[in-house]
Amino acid sequence: MTRKEQKEERRQAILMTALTLFVERGYHDTKITDIAEAVGMSTGLMFHYFASKEELLLELVRMGTMGPGSVNPDDRIPPDVYLTEFLKQVFKYAKEQPWVFNMFVLMAQVRRPGMPEEARKLSASADAVSPTVKLIKRGQRDGIFHEGDAKTMAIVFWASLQGIMEELAMNKDMKTPDPEWIISMLRK
Amino acid sequence: MTRKEQKEERRQAILMTALTLFVERGYHDTKITDIAEAVGMSTGLMFHYFASKEELLLELVRMGTMGPGSVNPDDRIPPDVYLTEFLKQVFKYAKEQPWVFNMFVLMAQVRRPGMPEEARKLSASADAVSPTVKLIKRGQRDGIFHEGDAKTMAIVFWASLQGIMEELAMNKDMKTPDPEWIISMLRK
C-alpha cells in the first residue's frame, strides 16, 4: 500500500511541477530534463511515471476538464451574481497563484494551434461555453442582460477572461480587475 | 533595379506566407520546409532571403510594432467614439482575414513564454497600453468612463480584445461581437 501511495504522490508532484513550468515557459520550451531536475529525479525516471511528455500534458488536461467551467450553476442564483462571484474567486486564485490558476492558463494554451492534437481535442471537448450560454439566456429573460446572440456573448465572456488571465500570468504586478467591469459587457 | 525589386517582392511573399502559417499552426510547429513549400521554393533558398527562422519572425514583429496600437489618437474625437471605431475596423479585418488581423494574433503569440527572447522583447516594447491609458483618463475626466485605475482598465481592454481576436482566429464561424459590449467595460 505504501508503495502505491508513494507512487501516486510522486506522480502528483511531477504533475504540479510540470504545470508550473508549462505555464511559465510554454510546453515546447519545457524539456523533460527541466521537469526532472525541478522535481529532483533523473530524466529516465520520468518515463517510469509517465509514458511520454504528451501523456503528462494529457493527464493535466484531464484534470483541467473537471475545473470551474464544467460546473452547472444553481438556477436560484441570479446570473449576474453568479458570474460576479465566479470572477471574484478566479481572481483571488490569480493572486495566490495556486494550481487552479495555472490550470486555467494551461487550458487556454492547449487549445491553440501547435499543441499536441489529442490534448487539443480533449480541452476543446471541455465545453465551458454551453453552461454560460444558458446563464446568459436566463439573464436576458430576467432583463438584466442586454439582447444579442447569447452564444457569441458567452464566447466573448470566456475569451476576455482568458486574455485577462494570461496577462495576469505574465505580468505579475498587474492589479486584479474589478469583476463588475467584465460583467458590464453583458449587462443592460 | 529589377533584381532588387524582385528580391524585395519575394521577401514579402515569404513574410506573408510565414505570417499565415505561424498564426495557423504556431511558430514552433511551422517548419522552414513548410514555409518554403507554401511559397514554392527549396528549403535552402529560404536562407538566401532570411538568415534564420528567428530572423524571419523578428522581421514580422518589426512590422507589427508599427501597427494599430502605436497610433496616437486625435484629441478632438471622444474616447468612446474613437475606441468603438477602432474595434469596428479591427473586427472588419477579422472577417476578411488579411494580414492586419493575423499580425494582431501573432503579436499576442510572440509575447508569450516559449517564444524567442529577442522577438518577445521587441513585441513587449511596442506599447499599445500607454496611449489607451491616456484615452481612458480623458474619458474619465469627461465623465463617460467609470472611475478606477486607468492602467488596469487599459490592460484589461487589450487583454480582452486579444482573447477575442484569438478566438476569432481559431473559430472561424464565430460571429463578430458588438464593439459596444467591450466598450461597456469602460463606460459609466
Next chain:
DNA sequence: GTTTATATTGAGCATACATTCAATGAACGC
C-alpha cells in the same frame, strides 16, 4: 534469507529540423 517486484540512474539511440554548402543555372554589365 532468498526471491521477486519496483525504483532509479545515466549513458546512448533515434529522430526531427534548422542550417550549411558545393554545384548548377540564369541574368546582368561591359
Next chain:
DNA sequence: GCGTTCATTGAATGTATGCTCAATATAAAC
C-alpha cells in the same frame, strides 16, 4: 560573348531532445 554576380537546388551536417535500456539499488513478499 564572357566574366561576374546573384538565384536556386537538394543533399549532407550538426544539434537538440524525447525516449530506451541494461545495470543496480531498494523494498516487499514469503
